[in-house]
Amino acid sequence: LNPNVSAFQRRFVGEVRRCEEMEKTFAFLRQELRVAGRALGPCQDNPRAPVAREALRVQEQSEQLAQELREVSRNHASLRGRLRELRQYLHVLREGQRFTSLPAPLGSPPRPRALSDREPIFDPSLHQHLDRKINFVAGVIHPWRVSAFERLLWRACRGYLVANFVEMPEPMEDPATGESITWVIFLISYWGEQIGQKIRKISDCFHCHVYPYPESEASRADTMNRLHNQIQDLSVVLEETEQYLAQVLDKVMLALPTWQVQVHKMKAIYLILNQCSFDVTEKCLIAEVWCPVRDLTQVQDALRQGSYKSGSSVECFVQRIPTSESPPTLIRTNKFTAGFQSIVDAYGVASYQEVNPAPYAIITFPFIFAIMFGDVGHGLVMFLFALWMVLYENSPSLQQGSNEIWQTFFEGRYLILLMGAFSIYTGFIYNECFSKATVIFPSAWSVATMANHSSWRWDSKLPVTSARVPACTDSPCSAHSSDYLATHPSLTLDPNVTGVFQGPYPFGIDPVSVPWDMGWDPQWSGPESHLPFCRQIWSLATNHLNFLNSFKMKMSVVLGIVHMGFGVLLGVFNHVHFQQQHRLVLEFLPEMVFLLALFGYLVFLIFYKWIKFTPADSRVAPSILIHFIDMFLFTSNPDNLPLYQGQVPVQMVLVVLALASVPVLLLGTPLYLYCRRWAMKLHHAGPVAVAEQEALLDGQEAGNSVNTSKEDLESGGHSPDAEHMDFSEIFMHQAIHTIEYCLGCVSNTASYLRLWALSLAHAQLSEVLWSMVMRNGFVRLSYVGGVVLVPVFAAFAVLTVAILLVMEGLSAFLHALRLHWVEFQNKFYVGGGYKLCPFAFAPDSWE
């Protein structure tokens, strides 16, 4: 409301900053918890946003806790460091004992790392003579530095020392990196002060911990006792510190979730309050909101309750004000429809009060998906997966999945459910179950009749693959037929022979399958390899694709034209709702005429050819495609017989009709609007206060909202000479619409052929998978074969899910989406709105 005031000058900035500080403290507490290895549970109840007093209390408490935690952690760390040093010292002394308590033969240290023979001191005889005092330097060094240290010592002190290195029996923590390593204890015995200083300097360089090594046995024992006691005391203190730390962490864990929620709510409220502006009297706040009309009474109630609860003397109230801005769009959805609405919104949110394609998309989208995906087996797997998600949708582990891809699948669970269900249906109609056809009804093609037909007899003089001879003498001769068969590798069943084709398969595509072999081998589709066992006969699929392609292509075209026609029809709702009845006649009618005259006629031709042309005419069956092209070119092809009598004049009429509708579409609406404005100008002498607008909201006035200044008001109206410019804009817009529509009709119809392409791809992929993977598991019938079948099936299942379900599913989903968004929706949808974003304390937006 107050865009003029900068962010820092707003009233509640201090409070917002306080919230942010508290959140920083919370972050520190959370980190400490994480370091200690505890997880912060989610907030169970839904606390209200706190008032100012409570907020102060929360802030104080949280800061106090943070302070305590910091201190305790520091103490803890220092205690542990001290303990570690003491333990190291103890070990040094203990290990050092081993070297120095040994009498004269120094020649056998536990690890022969000391440089032995070359040193003069190792000579025991010499040792007796040397009268000097032996000094020691003892300490601990990192194991990686040992060899370098040794070398440097040797070079620097020229052999006047004995260095012993031994590993510590237990690993200890390295204070710098925190990892536990096995330190190496060293004990250096030397003569002379200078060497001593050199050694100390060198050990400093190497970051060793040097500990004082007492000379005599007794003092060493003393020191060790002392160390023991110290270590014990320190351990006790450390334990208590850790307990105290655990207590503090417990307190934090209890309080933190609630605080977080409270502070978050407070911050959100203050941010919203910041957006309000102050009244003139500086005593009350004004806010402008969008509110759905249906909820207006609820809002008033809530305001009344709020003022009652906070005990203020003046009531809050709400008042409707007119405005010239276009309102946001609110579409109420439940958990089922939300998924479908979101895929429509992903293209564009509906303009205010426009017809919403989502309710229709609930069914058409899964249906179009299923056309491209049709397979009973795959559909069943998809359906079961979605069913599992739906049945367990209330379990928190599913709801709060952190993986984003999983969240996407989960939110579309109803979508996937419907997609799976429709895929099962189309799978039945395509007769595909994991690429195998099922025999629900007996097949309608009879091979025996064909085989007994005399044209397959041995002495027939016909060429190999054609069998278009009408039925002749009926002397069945199986022996002759088998010889005939033996010489001809493949033959075609002729539907012209009586009894061979007995009618269309009642539900779906005909399988013509063999009853009991390893799979269903339909005549129309099947794998191509032969098995060694003669009992399993796998048919050779030579022309199944011919039939399927023709069927699927025509199906795609028919369904596409129906879908687009439906889209144009939905535009009627828009025209009626916005009271633009002129568009009904001037836009809807020419659009429908164009679509139906050309493409509706194509649909008619397809159905007509299916019904009218029997196998007897198969030689002379006309080609629809050539007829269609000739229709546009106004020519005719003598080889292509007409489908019905009078086809040519009918087609000419339709083309003329379609072409005539184009200028109507192009010029109708602009001319109508121009005439209307011209008529209005004649009737009203004075300047028109508000000009007719093309916008979807009619009858607006410039708003008297607090926000707008004088300049905004004046620019709301139109000046008279802008009307002429408007007309050319309208005309432009309409021309673009016309061209887009007409060209779009043609290209979009062709675009629907992707239904054919993808279903073909899916069928072929699943067939390949079956024949290349699964069939190899059926090679042997023995027990060994059974064992081999298990990994083969595993591979088949993994590949099915990965390639066919996920990849093909996503691909079909995408193409179905594209068909909806582009081909269907650009017939009627504008999609220029914006969504209503209400202020909400959604508990699942916390982490």
Added chain:
Amino acid sequence: MAYGGLTVPIIVMSVFWGMVGGVLPWLVPKGPNRGVINTMLVTCAVCCYLFWLIAILAQLNPLFGPQLSNETIWYLKSHWP
């Protein structure tokens, strides 16, 4: 049923989808979702019926028959009517 020609399947399917699209919407209980459910039922009936109709009409008058290998023909000849 395949041998009964066209009439029986057409009657069965038309009646079924006609019921789904024409009769069931009246039986849906009144509630906030009635409109959506009715739309769904009608759209579903139209889509599925149209799809099935296309499938059966395409097979009504086949202009060519399936092409089989001679092994299949030999097998089917003796094991199928």
